[in-house]
Amino acid sequence: EFSDRAKKSGVGGIFHTDELPNYGITEEEIKSLREAVSAQDGDCVVMVADAKIKAQGAIEAVIVRAREAMEFVPEETRRALPDGNSAYMRPLPGAARMYPETDVPPVLITQERIDGIALPELINERVSRYMKDLKLNDELANQIARSPNMPLFENIIKQVPDANLVMVVRTLETTLDELAKDGVPVDNIKEEHLIPLFRLHSEGKIPNEAVPGVLKIIAGKPGTSVDDAVRSLGVGVETGGRKDGFHKGERD
Known part of the structure; x- marks a missing residue:
């Protein structure tokens, strides 16, 4: 020694x-x-x-x-x-152990540069924003704020301002998982399917209970449009002032 x-x-x-x-x-x-x-x-x-x-x-x-x-x-x-x-x-290295880069001159970090750095939104800040601005309850706000589907959720509500947010969160976080457990190839369901789906739903043209069926059809035949999937289920077809089996005002 x-x-x-x-x-x-x-x-x-x-x-x-x-x-x-x-x-x-x-x-x-x-x-x-x-x-x-x-x-x-x-x-x-x-x-x-x-x-x-x-x-x-x-x-x-x-x-x-x-x-x-x-x-x-x-x-x-x-x-x-x-x-x-x-x-x-x-x-063993301690907390104070450092390796300064001796070959590179020091870089002056100005307050202006620090102020210009766009920091990502913290999860707790996102949860608070969802609860305050989107009126989601604590459970749903935390669920979507911490989810890999968060960017998709953000884009959906941007593209469809009148979307039923509860339905969007439940679809992304629960319905798709349930379909996957039943063997449905949910990877075939893309953003370009979900946006028109939630747009039709926000317009009262698709009832809540029809959403899983529409998604199942699209997953099985990715080339199918949302409109075609709705027609194949026989829901959302206008008959005068009503949609078959669904009033426009009936939403979550």
Whole structure:
């Protein structure tokens, strides 16, 4: 552990009194060394031979690691060794660790530039807008605001201002799911089908209960227009002042 830390200063390694006998150093030589540095009983003496700046950095690293060993297990990145052990590589990065880009000059961020950034609408802001401006209840507002269908919903209500919003949300979030569970290929139902569907519904030409059937026909035959699907179901056909089985004023 000490040697790995020391090597980060550029030295080849360290000698310490616990291992010197392995290198042919005699006990008498070790004793002389300990006396030279005034080592006490139980002290370990570490030696480094290299350029002064490298040697000093290595010794300081050993001291730091020794103090850590007495207080805690240091947080560090380690590499696996072939014998199953591990060796120190570098400290774990902390919250303050940064890598400034030194090859690029600083960029001045002005308040004008900050003010010009178009931030996306937060979900809670969208929910509040749906409840306030579109009069959706909390449940429906949260459901569509958090849905992948949100952009489609936004475009539908833009293209069909008089659309029944409750019906639009229920269709996108519930009806299509139910049809898919029944094996209906709802992926064939596109925005170009839904917009005229909700337009006809807003005009009172399609009853609520007919919407799933219209969607089912379109999904089975994607080339079918909404008008043709309505005709094939026999709903929404004008007969004087009424639509078959449906009054124009009957809406959610």
